Amino acid sequence: MNNLDIRIREAELADLELILAFIAQKSEFDGSISGFAATAEKLQKTLFCDSPLVRVLLAEVAGKAVGFAMFNASYSSLLTQQCLWLDDLFVQAPMRGMGVGTALLKHLAQIAESTNCGRIEWTVNTGNAPGIAFYEKQGARILENIRVCRIEGDGINLLAGK
Known part of the structure; x- marks a missing residue:
């Protein structure tokens, strides 16, 4: 790893x-x-409002953003404790393996610790072997x-009886 x-x-x-x-990347x-389907307008309404739904961390090297983590609060009924859900973690290809992803996760862990979160959770694509290896190296x-369960779009409307 580079310094x-x-x-x-x-x-x-x-x-x-x-x-x-x-x-998009x-x-x-x-x-x-x-x-x-993300737009700047939708992002602004959910990120930069009175009660933001998510937070974003940016990783910068030499003043240039090279990665990000998007996360939000979640809750565990088993722990009866707040948790963090990591929705996205992404590092641009030329910067992978250089400590950027580790720095983002470390910062997220510091946020979790300071807010007494019981855990940090996220998903990883089963075909993303380098990502899985990276996460396991970090202690995940x-x-x-x-299994992830998902209902979206028309499925939500149908289930809601619309």
Whole structure:
């Protein structure tokens, strides 16, 4: 790992287009660009409002953003404790393996510790072997017996009786 000077900071309104670009890059990396529906307007309404739904950390090297983490509070009824849900973690390809992802996760862990969170959780694509290896190296357990369930769009409307 290189000894880069990696700076982690909370995103600001001026970073809106940068965050949108990172989400698009991650969507492409995940192979889900066809489902990409994020807009600057939607992001502004959910990130930079009176009660933000999510927070974004930006990783910078030499003053240039090279990665991001998007996360929000969640809750565990088993722990009866707040947790953090890591929705996205993305580092641009040339910077992977250089400590940027580790720095983002470390900062997120510091937030979790300071707010007495019981755990940090996220998903990883089963085909993303480098990502799985990275997360395990950071101390994550990959839970094979849990599956993500999702209802979206028309499925929500149908289930809601619309």
